[in-house]
Amino acid sequence: MSGTLKSGSVSTKLLRIAELARQAPERALTTLAHHIDIEFLREAYRRTRKDGAPGVDGQTADEYDRDLESNLQSLLNRFKSGSYRAPPVRRVHIPKGDGSKTRPIGIPTFEDKLLQRAVTMILEAVYEQEFMDCSFGFRPRRSAHMALRCLRQGLMEMGGGWVLEVDIQGFFDALGHSHLRAFLDQRVLDGVLRRTIDKWLKAGVLEDGQLSRPSAGSPQGGVVSPVLANVYLHEVLDRWFETDVKPRLQGSAFMVRYADDFVIAFANERDACRVYDVLAKRFAKYGLTIHPEKTRLVRFTRPSPNTRGKGQDASGERPGSFDLLGFRHYWCRSRRGHWVIKQKTASSRFCRALKGIAIWCQRNLHRPIAEQYHVLATKLLGHCQYYGITGNSVALERFRHNMMRVWRFWLNRRSQRARMTWDRFNAMLRQFPPLPAKCVHSIYVK
DSSP states (O other), rough: OOOOOOOOHHHHHHHHHHHHHHHHTTBOOOOOGGOOOOHHHHHHHHHHHHSSSTTTTTOOHHHHTTTHHHHHHHHHHHHHTTTOOOOOOEEEEEEETTTEEEEEEEEOOOOHHHHHHHHHHHHHHHHTTTTTTBBBBOTTTOOOOHHHHHHHHHHHHTTTTEEEEBTTTTHHHHHHHHHHHHHHHTTTHHEEEHHHHHHHHHHHHEETTTEEEOSBOTEEEEEEEHHHHHHIIIIIIIIIIIIIIIOOSOOOOOOOEEEEEEEEEOOOOHHHHHHHHHHHHHHHHOOOOOOOOTEEEEEEEOTTTOOTTTTTOSSSSOOEEEEEEEEEEEEOOOOOOOOOEEEOOHHHHHHHHHHHHHHHHHTTTTOOOOHHHOOOOOOOOHHHHHHOOOTTTHHHHHHHHHHHHHHHHHTSOOSSSSSSOHHHHHHHHHHHHOOOOOOOTTOOOO
């Protein structure tokens, strides 16, 4: 693709849509598809990942780029005329948790990803005016680390309390199409957009050569799926909690949600129990199910200032801990002796990441040691880019140390004659700069 993409007019269109949505919060918008023109598709192409796996047609981004202008014009014509046919997504399974289970991921074709990106840009411009501050997942200028900071700050200001840790069973597979259409009706009634979204919902899944057409769900991996999921949970959970639940509570409460992962914090135990009891009924109304074993109410009260040891209260009970976004949240004394909330790598994520390192080392024993080292350094950097937050340095250093042990173990398997002892391994490492394991995100920066 030659030349430089100009996204100025595209940004102007999105700002115009956002302003219209802001001025008419109760009105459904009926004319949105006309904003998607050839320049809009070029910008959508620029924002679409080019290194993803191909879909059912086997076409890669490089192949699509060879005749980009013609392909974009053809896509635009089919989209506007209603003749665009959404191909089924190719389903693959990736390891989940400790590797004993897998998660299904849908892989659309590259052209489908491109058009989904364009429609997602329109939907985001409309719904960013409505989505609430408690929602952080898959939204512009919001991240998981912002959610973690918000959660910690809210709990510290509240002085702890009771945390409802919720797990929705197979959310993306259970998302009800009729409910989603009803939610979209409230804000988006553009016929071209809605017909295209319906085609994606009905496109079906191709797995092991078998085509199935589920009556519910939006495949994980689709570009448009995250914003549709946010629309769904905005109505089912966020708006309900803010407008119906919070006014009826006796104490303060707040929620932090990242996609379908969320926790609700309460200052009052009775409030927490009441919401816990009614939440399953609320979700069942919209076809969702709460996991009975992974959903729990955690006592997370702050230990008293004079409490010694590990935080037991007068009855000898300790405040619990909970997980969100790969971090364990718990009470701990600061260097000045105050009780503060800290966040460390959750044990399940720690083990999963280390297992991934072991699998890579096993499969790449034949590579030169220098090449292995540089790949492992990149993997450690990526680990620190996410888990490197204030107060998590011990877990980071433990991960680095265990990663080195795993690497030495597999290097020791390269030869039955030349054993990789620790002395030899440490001598080998002197040829390379030390691998850093440091925090890169501050919990104190908003």
